[in-house]
Amino acid sequence: xxxxxxxxxxxxxxxxxxxxxxxxxxxxxxxxxxxxxxxxxxxxxxxxxxxxxxxxxxxxxxxxxxxxxxxxxxxxxxxxxxxxxxxxxxxxxxxxxxxxxxxxxxxxxxxxxxxxxxxxxxxxxxxxxxxxxxxxxxx
Amino acid sequence: xxxxxxxxxxxxxxxxxxxxxxxxxxxxxxxxxxxxxxxxxxxxxxxxxxxxxxxxxxxxxxxxxxxxxxxxxxxxxxxxxxxxxxxxxxxxxxxxxx
Numbered sequence: 283x284x285x286x287x288x289x290x291x292x293x294x295x296x297x298x299x300x301x302x303x304x305x306x307x308x309x310x311x312x313x314x315x316x317x318x319x320x321x322x323x324x325x326x327x328x329x330x331x332x333x334x335x336x337x338x339x340x341x342x343x344x345x346x347x348x349x350x351x352x353x354x355x356x357x358x359x360x361x362x363x364x365x366x367x368x369x370x371x372x373x374x375x376x377x378x379x380x381x382x383x384x385x386x387x388x389x390x391x392x393x394x395x396x397x398x399x400x401x402x403x404x405x406x407x408x409x410x411x412x413x414x415x416x417x418x419x420x421x
Numbered sequence: 422x423x424x425x426x427x428x429x430x431x432x433x434x435x436x437x438x439x440x441x442x443x444x445x446x447x448x449x450x451x452x453x454x455x456x457x458x459x460x461x462x463x464x465x466x467x468x469x470x471x472x473x474x475x476x477x478x479x480x481x482x483x484x485x486x487x488x489x490x491x492x493x494x495x496x497x498x499x500x501x502x503x504x505x506x507x508x509x510x511x512x513x514x515x516x517x518x519x
Contacts, residue, residue, distance in 0.1 A: 283519060286450070286500035290515070293448060295508045301440055302515045303432070303457075339519040360435050365425045375424060413432065417439045 283342035291351045291420055300352060300418040302343060305362070307332045307384065308412045312372075312394055315365070316402035323397045324390025326376075326409060332383025343416075352418035360415065365408040369395045372407045426456070433460040436514075445511040450500045451518025455481035455493075462493045469510075471498040 290300055309325040346352050366372040369391070376386055398405050427433075436457075442464040452458050452470030454477045462468040470493070472478055478495045485493055498504050500518065 286519075289501055289503045290448075290450065290513045292507055293503050293505045294510050294513050298508075298510065299440055299512045300515065301436070301512065302519055303436065304515070304517050304519055342519065356439060358435065358439075360431045361429075362427050362432055363429060365428060367423045371422045371424070374422060413435075415435050415439055 284345050287346040298420045302416045305411045306414045311410045314397040316405045323394040326384045327387050329383050356417040361410040362413045363408045369398050447512045448510040449514045451516045453477045457516045468493045470495045
């Protein structure tokens with residue numbers, strides 16, 4: 283990853299900008315939502331491989347900063363929501379796409395299914411992925 | 422399966438809050454199928470998206486709007502070995518890829 287940052291630095295102009303946009307594991311909240319209401323039903327469990335990936339990315343960008351390649355100009359967190367029509371669709375997505383780095387615990391699964399079943403007719407399920415966006419200037 | 426991503430458009434809002442793409446030459450690393458690319462490419466002078474996933478790049482090329490054909494390009498490349506000369510771009514975007 284540090285090598286990739288060195289390559290990016292090479293191909294951008296002096297004072298050029300690097301935008302680093304990525305999800306950060308942090309027990310993402312699960313909600314049952316409808317037009318009328320929203321209700322938090324649990325949290326995603328972070329797995330060691332996902333946490334290790336985040337640490338590796340953080341180390342790389344810190345190394346690039348330490349090397350004097352980039353200067354941090356701004357940084358914020360925001361939520362990026364994935365939404366499904368039902369809990370079973372969410373569970374299938376997590377198994378197919380995210381199983382290496384997160385998992386759904388039994389209690390969150392049960393609470394989400396229950397809230398959705400008892401919810402409004404237009405109820406859906408969503409996970410709020412914690413996103414980090416950082417603006418770096420080439421030094 | 423029906424999945425909807427970022428209906429609130431928070432990603433686009435924050436991206437534009439952090440950078441003005443107008444007239445800039447942009448490199449997007451990890452562009453995939455171009456989901457993020459289409460949120461800003463129209464404003465740029467030119468955009469190049471790179472990824473290692475050939476199938477995703479094919480989808481991105483197929484989805485490219487006709488008015489962006491001369492402005493947005495996709496290429497298979499590793500971020501550790503970018504096939505571009507020094508100082509080619511004004512902005513680089515690491516899209517979910519660090």
